[in-house]
Amino acid sequence: MTALVPGIAFAGGPVDEELVIDGEIQMITRAAPPEGHPLDEVLSGWLYRTEETRLLETDTFENPGMLEVQDGADLWNTVDGSAGKSCASCHGDAEESMAGVGASFPKWDEASNRPINVELQINKCRTEEMGAEAYKFDAPEQKALTAYVKHQSLGTPVAIDLAEGHMQSWWEKGNELYYTRTGQLNLSCASCHEQNNGNYIRADHLSQGNVNGFPTYRLKQASLVSLHNRFRGCIRDTRAEFPAAFSDELMALEVYVTWRGTGLSVETPAVRQ
Known part of the structure; x- marks a missing residue:
């Protein structure tokens, strides 16, 4: 049985639905993981949202982003x-x-x-x-x-090249950061997005934390939110000091987390709560 982070209650996991945008663009919201991935299936955050939020992303005219x-x-x-x-x-x-x-x-x-x-x-x-x-x-x-x-890549599967330059070493650093517990709450990225995806935290349904929809329109902020803004917000929520945007730490994390979403369609601008 999965150990739960305090304050998180079981919620039942992602929905079994397909995302089609404008009735034409079939999006990949479930993908086979790349070799070495810790999860059995790669899932879009769209699958974890409420019905109302999911519907906003199906129509580019209705999508506020x-x-x-x-x-x-x-x-x-x-x-x-x-x-x-x-x-x-x-x-x-x-x-x-x-x-x-x-x-x-x-x-x-x-x-x-x-x-x-x-x-x-x-x-x-x-x-x-x-x-x-x-x-x-x-x-x-x-x-x-x-x-x-x-x-312009809407619907295209995410695929980064770790063979370019020293991308692999940055992936390794990002992997280390992903599992490093930090802050007064002693949480890592994996604490929420790997060990507890499908559960609730503070009324928000935790997804796998894949980043194929960034910049993402967040309803509670009524604007697009960049990936490094989201990284910094998550780190802040652990009550830790967060790195500067585009710092080595956050670029390494972006490399690793983007890889974790390999095979999912680019959804930009995704709509999330």
Whole structure:
């Protein structure tokens, strides 16, 4: 029998339903785990949400996160910086050039000798190609443009390449962090998302913590929430000091947690409570 974290009550697990967006895009919400994965099946967080929340994600017109995705589309075509360029100046139509791209991040970046995510890739393009300032962490523009880029991979299975550069060593560091208990509550990521997924904590149904839907629209915050914001929020909730966004610790964790969701469809922007 699974040992429960204090304050968590058994809830019954994920629903047995399929996610189809706009009646056309069949999403993969259950996938076979990659080799070495600790769980028998990889499950989307969508399966753990209430019926009302699940329905919001089935229709792009009803999905509240799509408003910020549209903001991202506007930013894609907006000229900014000393080079007089927009994203579209180099990459053209995002529906074509960005199709499938978001499903393969984080990637290895030789120049910085570390993994980078979509947010950091956007900032790299802005500073090096556009002559524009990098977006500050969680700036509305950063979240909107990241969501727009990742939305072009809607339905594409998550698949990162651990053979690139030193991605494997970052995976190993992320794996270590995932199981490290921290804070006054002495909890790890695994305490909730591996040992207790399917249970409730503070009226929220715990999922496996897969990140295939980020940036995610969270109803209680009424806006898109970035992945590193969510990481920091979880660490804060253990009553521990949280690392800076895009720090080595959180980038390693992003590599590992993204791998854990291998095979699930990109859902950006997912809708969660």
